[in-house]
Amino acid sequence: xxxxxxxxxxxxxxxxxxxxxxxxxxxxxxxxxxxxxxxxxxxxxxxxxxxxxxxxxxxxxxxxxxxxxxxxxxxxxxxxxxxxxxxxxxxxxxxxxxxxxxxxxxxxxxxxxxxxxxxxxxxxxxxxxxxxxxxxxxxxxxxxxxxxxxxxxxxxxxxxxxxxxxxxxxxxxxxxxxxxxxxxxxxxxxxxxxxxxxxxxxxxxxxxxxxxxxxxxxxxxxxxxxxxxxxxxxxxxxxxxxxxxxxxxxxxxxxxxxxxxxxxxxxxxxxxxxxxxxxxxxxxxxxxxxxxxxxxxxxxxxxxxxxxxxxxxxxxxxxxxxxxxxxxxxxx
Amino acid sequence: xxxxxxxxxxxxxxxxxxxxxxxxxxxxxxxxxxxxxxxxxxxxxxxxxxxxxxxxxxxxxxxxxxxxxxxxxxxxxxxxxxxxxxxxxxxxxxxxxxxxxxxxxxxxxxxxxxxxxxxxxxxxxxxxxxxxxxxxxxxxxxxxxxxxxxxxxxxxxxxxxxxxxxxxxxxxxxxxxxxxxxxxxxxxxxxxxxxxxxxxxxxxxxxxxxxxxxxxxxxxxxxxxxxxxxxxxxxxxxxxxxxxxxxxxxxxxxxxxxxxxxxxxxxxxxxxxxxxxxxxxxxxxxxxx
Numbered sequence: 001x002x003x004x005x006x007x008x009x010x011x012x013x014x015x016x017x018x019x020x021x022x023x024x025x026x027x028x029x030x031x032x033x034x035x036x037x038x039x040x041x042x043x044x045x046x047x048x049x050x051x052x053x054x055x056x057x058x059x060x061x062x063x064x065x066x067x068x069x070x071x072x073x074x075x076x077x078x079x080x081x082x083x084x085x086x087x088x089x090x091x092x093x094x095x096x097x098x099x100x101x102x103x104x105x106x107x108x109x110x111x112x113x114x115x116x117x118x119x120x121x122x123x124x125x126x127x128x129x130x131x132x133x134x135x136x137x138x139x140x141x142x143x144x145x146x147x148x149x150x151x152x153x154x155x156x157x158x159x160x161x162x163x164x165x166x167x168x169x170x171x172x173x174x175x176x177x178x179x180x181x182x183x184x185x186x187x188x189x190x191x192x193x194x195x196x197x198x199x200x201x202x203x204x205x206x207x208x209x210x211x212x213x214x215x216x217x218x219x220x221x222x223x224x225x226x227x228x229x230x231x232x233x234x235x236x237x238x239x240x241x242x243x244x245x246x247x248x249x250x251x252x253x254x255x256x257x258x259x260x261x262x263x264x265x266x267x268x269x270x271x272x273x274x275x276x277x278x279x280x281x282x283x284x285x286x287x288x289x290x291x292x293x294x295x296x297x298x299x300x301x302x303x304x305x306x307x308x309x310x311x312x313x314x315x316x317x318x319x320x321x322x323x324x325x326x327x328x329x330x331x332x
Numbered sequence: 333x334x335x336x337x338x339x340x341x342x343x344x345x346x347x348x349x350x351x352x353x354x355x356x357x358x359x360x361x362x363x364x365x366x367x368x369x370x371x372x373x374x375x376x377x378x379x380x381x382x383x384x385x386x387x388x389x390x391x392x393x394x395x396x397x398x399x400x401x402x403x404x405x406x407x408x409x410x411x412x413x414x415x416x417x418x419x420x421x422x423x424x425x426x427x428x429x430x431x432x433x434x435x436x437x438x439x440x441x442x443x444x445x446x447x448x449x450x451x452x453x454x455x456x457x458x459x460x461x462x463x464x465x466x467x468x469x470x471x472x473x474x475x476x477x478x479x480x481x482x483x484x485x486x487x488x489x490x491x492x493x494x495x496x497x498x499x500x501x502x503x504x505x506x507x508x509x510x511x512x513x514x515x516x517x518x519x520x521x522x523x524x525x526x527x528x529x530x531x532x533x534x535x536x537x538x539x540x541x542x543x544x545x546x547x548x549x550x551x552x553x554x555x556x557x558x559x560x561x562x563x564x565x566x567x568x569x570x571x572x573x574x575x576x577x578x579x580x581x582x583x584x585x586x587x588x589x590x591x592x593x594x595x596x597x598x599x600x601x602x603x604x605x606x607x608x609x610x611x612x613x614x615x616x617x618x619x620x621x
Contacts, residue, residue, distance in 0.1 A: 056427050104607055107614045111369055111426055111570060115562045116610060119603050122559050126599025244559065248371075248434045255431050291446060297438030304432040305420050 045222030054195030059121030065242030067224030098220020139238025258310025349584020350484030354539035358532025364508035364571025374558025380540020395458035410533030569616030
């Protein structure tokens, strides 16, 4: 009981702070935090694949972008769509693509899997980039944001930043809890088994393919949720949402935060977005701020070299370092 | 499609495929021997094209000297890069390799934007190669493109010779089928890694330099080539130079004719090819050990 309370205390404090955040600020920082929470959902969806199942996908942005495009393309041209049908429809589009890609990509392993997921994401990217379906390179606008109607009454106005902020926060908490429960279930245990030794799982009598397939599809669907939220937030989508830079960025959030823990994904999304914001800050960097990718790239390289377990692994790394120091001191 | 058009497209496909091979062979060697996924490989192609652009005034527009100087720089650059960054990655998992090289891409692209700029540039075709060959009554084909194909074929033949017939090639082949064994036989694996990496960088830079006069020089050109090269490497089988050669030609043909026959779906054709081949052979056409 006490252990559970200790484990839950930090996430509860974070959620509490996020709940109170709109009281303290409006405008830019509110929208920024909404965006980061959406990225956190996106990172969580990838954590299910990379951290929990050990499948490194470099094409996750495809599912993110497909749902965003579906949201815009399925919305009626001169009216608002209802959230209760457009959200499932958009998520279903992503899940369907993940379902189809999964059956092909999961036939491969390791580095092939990385490259194949990348290639399928590029394929989706070129569909939107080269064809007039989604407005080509210019992207396409969402004319009216979806409405949340229940019994003929509008309960939330997604156009209002504060209301949207709370909707995103609720989604983030729900996705986090859902994944926490899922990974604790038998299904999640099998995924963990596949991660550490797939051969042995098969020998133990598990048909591993359906589990990986289900995880892949589910991860695609959750990325779709994030994509839907982005489309609603910005009211605009373009092919860059599906580009491999986006897939790389979300992987980066995971490694920055720390793999194998759900909170690592959330922490990583916040750390990544804050780093990006910091490097773009022209008060600190002057005219050099427009070269922020240089500093971001350098930081990434340093993180990979010196922080292999991510931010969430830092306390452990620190303890290991102290223990080693203490052992050396004792020997002397 | 009449015969001359078909011929011209075949030559285009050949030239594109061979150029891809130069970039992809480095990628596949680096992965096959060092076990490192190098996302920054496309950047080397980009760097090559920009070298051709910015070194040209230094050497008074003499293309051959520019090429030679660029190659020397590329080998030095590859050697340093392996020493400073890539050597950290051998024992790490693929994910960290992906991230470190992703970071390198950001750095290279931004350095490029600081050192040169973000405009599209042209590199002139050297004067002695600027003519064209008559094909049929109406079609012409530029000599420079033929020269690219010829040079690429020569490089491919040279690569084949080095890998199949020399002592270094023997080490490379052995390294790509069993790294630990090579190490325990007393071969200086660190040196081998550095040579292979520098050679891979040099091949990609060289491809970028000779492609610059036909494709122009623009930001983001590296990423485009990188992804296609991934497809080539996956189709050919990771670590196999022979596989990369055949796959590059195949991709060249599919992409070129895809653009002619189905302009709407041109971007997708190559990926469909890859999906089909993976369905048939999940580990590519020529998988190494």
